[in-house]
Amino acid sequence: MTKRIMQSDYMHWAKFKKPVRYALTTSEVPHFRMDSLPLSLAELDMDGASHPRYEPLRERIGQRYGASVKQVVTADGTSMANFLAMASLIEPGDELLVERPTYEPLLGAASFLGADIKRFDRKPSDAFRLDPAAIAQAMSPSTRLIVITNLHNPSGALAEDAELRAVGYLAAKVGARVLVDEVYLDATVPPRRSSVHLGPEFIITNSLTKVYGLSGLRCGWILAEPELAERMWRLNDLFGVNQAHQAERLACIAFDHLDEVLGETPALLDTNRRLFNSFAASRDDLQSMPAEHGITAFPRWSGGDTQRLDDRLREAYDTSIVAGRWFEMPDHFRVGFGLPTVDFAEGLSRLGAALDDLR
Numbered sequence: 001m002t003k004r005i006m007q008s009d010y011m012h013w014a015k016f017k018k019p020v021r022y023a024l025t026t027s028e029v030p031h032f033r034m035d036s037l038p039l040s041l042a043e044l045d046m047d048g049a050s051h052p053r054y055e056p057l058r059e060r061i062g063q064r065y066g067a068s069v070k071q072v073v074t075a076d077g078t079s080m081a082n083f084l085a086m087a088s089l090i091e092p093g094d095e096l097l098v099e100r101p102t103y104e105p106l107l108g109a110a111s112f113l114g115a116d117i118k119r120f121d122r123k124p125s126d127a128f129r130l131d132p133a134a135i136a137q138a139m140s141p142s143t144r145l146i147v148i149t150n151l152h153n154p155s156g157a158l159a160e161d162a163e164l165r166a167v168g169y170l171a172a173k174v175g176a177r178v179l180v181d182e183v184y185l186d187a188t189v190p191p192r193r194s195s196v197h198l199g200p201e202f203i204i205t206n207s208l209t210k211v212y213g214l215s216g217l218r219c220g221w222i223l224a225e226p227e228l229a230e231r232m233w234r235l236n237d238l239f240g241v242n243q244a245h246q247a248e249r250l251a252c253i254a255f256d257h258l259d260e261v262l263g264e265t266p267a268l269l270d271t272n273r274r275l276f277n278s279f280a281a282s283r284d285d286l287q288s289m290p291a292e293h294g295i296t297a298f299p300r301w302s303g304g305d306t307q308r309l310d311d312r313l314r315e316a317y318d319t320s321i322v323a324g325r326w327f328e329m330p331d332h333f334r335v336g337f338g339l340p341t342v343d344f345a346e347g348l349s350r351l352g353a354a355l356d357d358l359r
Helices: 009-016 055-065 077-089 104-112 132-138 161-174 226-239 245-256 258-262 265-281 307-317 341-357
Strands: 072-076 095-100 116-121 143-149 177-181 202-207 219-223 333-336
Touching: 009 104, 055 072, 055 219, 055 245, 072 077, 072 226, 077 104, 077 143, 077 177, 077 202, 077 219, 077 226, 095 104, 104 116, 104 143, 116 132, 132 161, 143 161, 161 177, 219 245, 245 258, 265 341, 307 341
Parallel strands: 095 116, 095 143, 143 177, 177 202
Antiparallel strands: 072 219, 202 219
């Protein structure tokens, strides 16, 4: 019997790695200061009470993504939303399909819940495209859940509605569901709607973290059919009981000022993606799909294990990348576009120097 994973080594590394000046490891945009918005202490409902299933926040999430209030379940960030969704959908021993490469905590959560984890590949040679045929080949009549990130983490590849509908069709044939982590989807160009609209097979998770710079609020959510949503609420009574109410109020205020929260972030990401594309195209030791969307890219390095590259960057250049070992592809590495452009450009320059050192 496969040993169940009881922790996330990646999250521990991400939280406690030694800080550097030029952190190309970042997977979110610059943090947004809530105190720059016109808010008062009275708006935070400082009454000391919990507000179960706080409807004003659920209304705002539903309005933003075109879902009914009964479809919205709030959670502490996307990670808890993913765990809560999985725990509501699978039993120990259930077969679960997860893309490869993927975000390590998704595998950790599935393993902790006792799932029988199978994999399907998103191939670098195909620009990490979501391929329904690969899913069809990997699934079986026992498949109960298919897990996807869109935009894909780590590559930033976008799965379009046609591909997702095909996956939903495959899932429906065997009575399975499709869990789509959309925490990066709001950084697509142009914007795409949530796949919650594609059918009852789809369960969506998201948050105000990566694209909005509000990770400290821990405002995450699940969008699902009302019956499933109720099951998730009842399970959350066991896990978290209620969310912190002042964080809920701050999240409501953020939704009411979302254009201000986003601010210049889309322009920053566009500039940084163009800088990265020029940098990658100039290197004969890197292979990378063009960055068109999102906050991350996942190039391949001809030098082999990219842990060597991260070590060199840290020791000589006060810079870092995410080594591909965290995504099951050691010869790739993840770069984040969320730094201020001056810092991002300097980080790329230092990355180039480290690549030259290791030729």
